[in-house]
Amino acid sequence: MTGIPKVELHLHLEGAAPPAFIRGLAQEKGVNLDGVFNEDGTYRFEDFVGFLRTYEAATAVLTGPEEFRRLTEAVLEQSAAEGVIYTEAFISPNFCGGGDLGAWKEYVAAMKEAADAAERDSGIIMRGVVTCIRHEGPDAAKPDALCAAETMGDFVTGWGMGGDESVGTQGDYAYSFDMAREAGLRLTTHAGEWGGAASVWQAVRDLRVERIGHGVQCIEDPALVGHLAEHGIVLEVCPGSNVALGVFPEWSKHPIETLRGKGVRVTVSTDDPPFFHTTLRREYDMLADTFGWDEEVVRAVNIDAAKAAFCDDATREKLLKKLEPQDA
Template sequence: MTKSAVAQRVDEAWIRALPKAEVHIHLEGSLGLADLLGLAKAAGAQLPFPADRLFGGATAGAGDGAETGLSSFLRFLDWGCGLVATPEQASSLAYRFAARQTASGIRYTDAIVNPGHWGQWTDRVPALFAAFADGFDEARVDGLAEVNTCVSLSRGQSASSARELVEQITESRPPRVVALSIDGDEHRSGPVSHRFAEAFSLARDRGLRRTVHAGESSGPEGVRDALDHLHAERIDHGIRAVEDPALVGRLRDQQIPLGVCPRSNVALGLYPSWEVHPFRHLRQAGVAVTLNTDDPAVLGTSLETDWSVSSQIWGLDRSELRDLARTSVTASFADDDLTNRLLAEIDAIDVSEASENG
């Protein structure tokens, strides 16, 4: 009998008390039902689906394949974020995001934000990120989680618009922007290194960190492309690297972290179940994997829930979850002081059986 077959599920309350970071979560997919209903009412906008089935409608079509499900999902994000019109609305969303992260025991977050979803901010992208920073700053003052942002390119945009966005961000330097990212539909867009290599080189030269969505609906070649041409320091998803043992060895040897999101992968039809998801295999191979929620509001989950599910399905005990928390922090773009402080707190967590009952 395998370890996972007899494993007990670690209590979510214990997981919430475990300091940790989240490195693959989209602000766009974290807007709650109350957020979206309030924004729609303020804008006088019609809901794309009935309120009680709003998030279910967002993922409709996922069972028909990754392209159909992801495309439907991205259109839903465009709708919700397109309702945000004022700095006050953006700041309020950022504050509530930090509050929800804090409620899960998340102490630091690299939040991915793709300006392409925020339709009313096309000509004022730095102002959007400044508004988010105001909300995150207020959250920090109130004792909530520390949150920084990763500006994300859309896979379908042009090389010139990608470079223009990087120039805009690095020249205006909105607070709390720490990295450049790419997200979107790999299946539809294909390799992007030929278009985005210049933008990522510029980001590196101007001090931004780099993380790339790859190895989701594309195969291991997407991961290799991000490493070879985009100076990726972290791969978001990256799960299909498991199909190439040499690439798995490279990720292990170079300690390139993966921001893995199993619930999202299953919801979008990339894997039929958690049981066959490659997270555990990649971790056992020595890859620095982290476990994240991707778009928690739309997927109806929280980080402590997904960590608890993983403990039972993959047989992760409290000691292994503490190791996972350490990896989440070292994989993040948190500054050195916060990283060291969080690691010390994590190492002090009691993982004995008695700690859960006492």
């Protein structure tokens, strides 16, 4: 299964930063990151709130377009080594210029430069999904959506929302999602990681997204599971992240296989891989060990991911061609 090309739809760019990269950047800048790392050099946190705190502290060293160019380069090198042929990374104006459109354009240009180089050198394709940060509130999401709309093109192709699901409701952010939709961006949002099945219902009804980030707590509501399956709404599932953060106590309790069995289109991603001590290969290895996923299932899941990708049709056809069995 390691030889099957992989399509990843749920990856936070900053959250995928190798710890060594962040430590090196901090040393270059003379920034003190005490409390961010464990003794073995991995990221330190105990729960979801602690994770967010560490995440924001670590990303504080990323202060300009050049750092984001280098970050994109490092992340794509890491992903390509895992057999990823296409990745969508969540990128946020909040971290890239603080919502200022002029600054944001410089950051996007830097990330695109690194993505273009990676595609030339290793064949991996990257697209950017711009996200607002939920716990910053609906008003803060509006300039982020404007940034996304103004830079939409062959690199920026999607819009979504991450952050603390306990803040407000999905519908509070409808204005920003409508703005992104009108600009032609494809839509996703984090829901049903912590907010229960109700937050997934809000996402599909109030924001009318075509994909859901995580979404796994939909399993609490059979009617919702049926709705997702019937309407082809795709889940960006990150099992290792869910187990590491305690959404589910262990891999055997994760609902991804149950959801797949009920006709829900599930995909597999790593979320913030170095934080959760995972890689995309490890995710599939664990799914094989836990649920018996074989090459046929892995290929089918990645084909579904390619079909759900926020890319143009020509890119999609290229991905699907790569996902065909070698002996076909």
